[in-house]
Amino acid sequence: MGSDTEQWIRQPIVVVLGHVDHGKTTLLDKIRGTAVAKKEPGEITQHVGASMVPASVLKKVTEPLRKFFPRLTVDIPGILFIDTPGHELFSNLRRRGGSVADLALLVVDVVEGFQKQTYEALNILKEKRVPFVVVANKIDRVEGWVSKPDSSFLESLKSQSQRALAKLDERIYVIVSKLYEQGFEADRFDRVRDFRKTVAVVPVSAKTGEGIPELLALITGLVQQFMKKRLVTKNEPAKGVVLEVKEEPGFGTTVDAVIFDGVLKRGDTIVLAGKNGPIVTKIRALLMPRPLQDMRMHEGAFTLIDQVVAAAGVKISAANLDDALAGSPIYVVPSDEVLGEVVKAVREEVSEIIVRGSGNGVVVKADTLGTLEALTSALKQMNIPVRIADVGPVTQNDVLEASIVGKTAPEYKVVLAFNVKVLPEAKSLAERENVNILYHNVIYQLLEELDKWVKEVRTREKMKELEQLVRPGKIRILPGYVFRRSDPAIVGVEVLGGRIKPGYPLMREDGTEIGVILQIRDKDQVLKEAVVGSSVAISIKGHVMVGRQIDEGDLLYTSIPKDHVNLWLTKYRSELSDDELLVLKEIITIKKKKDPFYGGFYQL
Ligand SMILES: Nc1nc2c(ncn2[C@@H]2O[C@H](COP(=O)(O)OP(=O)(O)OP(=O)(O)O)[C@@H](O)[C@H]2O)c(=O)[nH]1
DSSP: OOSTTOEEEOOOEEEEEESTTSSHHHHHHHHHHHHHHHOOTTOOOBOSSEEEEEHHHHHHHHGGGGGTOTTOOOOSSEEEEESSOSHHHHHHTEETTEESOSEEEEEEETTTOOOHHHHHHHHHHHHHTOOEEEEEEOGGGSTTOOOOTTOOHHHHHHTSOHHHHHHHHHHHHHHHHHHHHTTOEEEEGGGOSOTTTEEEEEEOOTTTOTTHHHHHHHHHHHHHHHTHHHHEEESSBOEEEEEEEEEETTTEEEEEEEEEESEEETTOEEEEEETTEEEEEEEEEEEEEOOGGGOOGGGOSEEEESEEESSEEEEEEETTOTTBOTTOEEEEOOSGGGHHHHHHHHHHHHHTTOEEOOSSOEEEEESSHHHHHHHHHHHHHTTOOEEEEEESOBOHHHHHHHHHHHHHOGGGOEEEEESOOBOHHHHHHHHHHTOEEEEESSHHHHHHHHHHHHHHHHHHHHHHHHHHSOOOEEEEEEEEEEEESSSSEEEEEEEEEEEEOTTOEEEETTSOEEEEEEEEEETTEEESOEETTOEEEEEEESSOOBTTTBOTTOEEEEOOOHHHHHHHHTTTGGGSOHHHHHHHHHHHHHHHHHOTTTTTTOOO
16 A cells, blocks of 8 residues: 555455344354464454454465366455344444445355344345345254365265255255245355346355355455455545444543545544534544454553554544444544535434434434434334434433324324433333333334334224214114103114114204214113114104104114214225115215215215
């Protein structure tokens, strides 16, 4: 890296995702172990939050594959693996409109196949448009498989029985078909013709090391063929992302960063996002893990360096980092003149994630910018609006906002808390205001709980609204069953269609209103409703007298208010039985005579 204009291809940044227990950590351990065992003296493989597999190791590990792939070359400087697998950390590798990760390894237990988090990971990768390779892990567990530790997959394949080969193919086929269902063409890596169209599935055993050479060769090959442009970087002010904010003895609050572009130097002025707006600070120290062999207890775990070149994982020590947000961009300010511009860029980027709105929607609080972004974008897909999205603990104000929303949209009277505390005052206010606080530290479980809650409240609200609507009903006053002529009139009726309930207004066949049902009785029993086919006695409140406004043998209908009929014809149409629909049609015909707009233009 001599002159300012010199360019180079950096290491691709690779993340590992997959379902619980499918072997993400074991795979990373194996790769790290390989890197340490095969590195040249003096080569650094341990970064902060990441591990490097240098080119020298890639060359050594992939050498045995040369007999299968003679054109195999290594011309990237290495591969940088992010150490912590999983969705949450992946969210923090955010970069405007995408991810800092250049490539992902989707680990699938070859025996168990696709599981819930495999799908979730796949969705995240789709959304962020991160290319990926599927690692079909635990091949040593395939029936009849005889392991050849640390050999290449293709080498190991030669000594397997026909039965084991068939079993493996069967398992891989299941994974391939699941990927196909998700919109991806996929195949075992050695059968792929066009890697731009087909997702490669690499069978490995993270435990025995079989297949690791192929996996590293494939990553190298894919990157060299299709990603070189993205990986070009030069000697310019660095860009990075905050993975974690950490207290470090002797250094105060530090940030662990992944640098994906340019060069980061001690003394650089950087801008990053903080809880209360952009933070401008000067790098006091850059720290890298101290190589294991010269680590002394009293010297601590870090070594000081003057600069790092992308791609790298590094710890930054600087003043004012207490409020820094994980998931925040880090930009180096090249000169004082552009400081304002850089601050503005960070502020704008953050304002796309943090929402302080006033419309109906849920309140979301998360621990980092990355998880907040992941949550809000998932909510968008679920069609759930967001009123407030912010980083930090759940406060009284959050609860208050949710309670305001609850007045008009009860289903959104909820605060989502992802991996953050709920302050005690907020908790007690939530109890008083009946605000639901959903807490979880797995994004998808939090979203599942929210979905359940929203559906529950919607059903409850619907039932409440439905309960208040007057349903279609048609009755006949039975001749010989007048129990009382007036104040109130009490008559025996037969329900000919639909249903009647106390409180329902009644009208005659000609549309004249005659009063409201006061009570329904069947002998001594007071009823909540009477449905088609039943004969009951009803009392009618209002100035109604048998022999005047009504008479024995008369037909009466429930007098459905205009706004109710509109709801029956639209939102709640499916709630009416065929029998009720027939009665409704008759009621509309009667009502239309007096009000042509009754029932609108809907056709039954
Ligand atoms: N037989 C066999 N076991 C494996 C292999 N890879 C991982 N395991 C075992 O599977 C279990 C889970 O592996 P982990 O690496 O912890 O899985 P993970 O995906 O990191 O799990 P979480 O961190 O909990 O999400 C452990 O008992 C591993 O020893 C493999 O290739 N073969």
